[in-house]
Amino acid sequence: MPELPEVEALREFLDAHLVGKEIARVLPAAISVLKTYDPPLGAVEGAEVTGVARHGKFLDIEAGGLHLLIHLARAGWLHWKDVLPSGAPKPGKGPLALRVALTGGDGFDLTEAGTQKRLAVHLVREPADVPGVARLGPDPLADGFDLAAFTALLEGERRQIKGALRDQSLIAGIGNAYSDEILHAAKMSPFKPTQNLTAEETAALYEAMRATLTEAVARSHGLAAGRLKAEKKSGLRVHGRTGEPCPVCGDTIREVSFADSSLQYCPTCQTGGKPLADRRLSRLLK
Numbered sequence: 001m002p003e004l005p006e007v008e009a010l011r012e013f014l015d016a017h018l019v020g021k022e023i024a025r026v027l028p029a030a031i032s033v034l035k036t037y038d039p040p041l042g043a044v045e046g047a048e049v050t051g052v053a054r055h056g057k058f059l060d061i062e063a064g065g066l067h068l069l070i071h072l073a074r075a076g077w078l079h080w081k082d083v084l085p086s087g088a089p090k091p092g093k094g095p096l097a098l099r100v101a102l103t104g105g106d107g108f109d110l111t112e113a114g115t116q117k118r119l120a121v122h123l124v125r126e127p128a129d130v131p132g133v134a135r136l137g138p139d140p141l142a143d144g145f146d147l148a149a150f151t152a153l154l155e156g157e158r159r160q161i162k163g164a165l166r167d168q169s170l171i172a173g174i175g176n177a178y179s180d181e182i183l184h185a186a187k188m189s190p191f192k193p194t195q196n197l198t199a200e201e202t203a204a205l206y207e208a209m210r211a212t213l214t215e216a217v218a219r220s221h222g223l224a225a226g227r228l229k230a231e232k233k234s235g236l237r238v239h240g241r242t243g244e245p246c247p248v249c250g251d252t253i254r255e256v257s258f259a260d261s262s263l264q265y266c267p268t269c270q271t272g273g274k275p276l277a278d279r280r281l282s283r284l285l286k
Helices: 004-018 147-154 161-166 176-185 199-220 225-235
Strands: 023-028 049-055 058-063 066-071 076-081 096-102 107-112 120-124 254-257 262-265
Touching: 004 049, 004 058, 004 076, 004 199, 004 225, 076 225, 147 199, 161 176, 176 199, 176 262, 199 225
Parallel strands: none
Antiparallel strands: 023 096, 049 058, 058 066, 066 120, 076 107, 096 107, 254 262
16 A cells, blocks of 8 residues: 555655646546546646645645545555557456546556555545545644654554554554554554553654654655555565564564454564464454
8 A cells, every 4th residue: 555655755756747737637447436526527627737735645636726636545556657548548347447638648547456446536625625634633744743742642542553553543644564664663562552652662653653754755755656666665674574584683574464454573673572463362462
């Protein structure tokens, strides 16, 4: 799933390639992708793109006073094309979900792999008209999001820290991959309860979060959209690397599997050398 660093890189890429250009057509190829009907997609045809923003994992393309909001979900991606195929895309069972064509002949396709179609596109008058945007928590890289703000967010939370980091209504933009990376950098168990964090641990977690995300954004800076997936994978230390040696201590990276996802961690760095049991079968490590 694209998370804050990749979506920020896509925002930067689209800002350079879209702003000042005119939208010719917005063409859905899958019925499931479009989540709104008023205003209609035709309302932005002929409009100039005036800006591209990011709200958590949402891309926001502003044109004609309206906002085209895109959430790539777990298996979606954006493919820029200097020359788009002529004609409207044909609806079918392929990965193509929606096409945005510019008057100059260029534009981009949104695709989604797999059978679970969760990629979402909204055309709205204000970004907050999209429920997923309206309930977002603060951006962890915002200038005003300091340690005091982070500490205040965690006050009163009573759950595992892995789940708290992934909760978009608490903190916007962090998903499964970067929560694993942040917790590894903080040397913290993903199952540690938030209410048990000391002030020193909260500070360490905050610094790990800011550093991990800042470094990931920097690695993606200036990359073309098509190279971002490979860059994300190459930069991850523990996520998706089950069975490989930890780059910090050399211990074997382990995994805990859930119904529809998994997490990866290093026992030596994060859990005092103890392997985590499957949370469905055993009590969680504190």
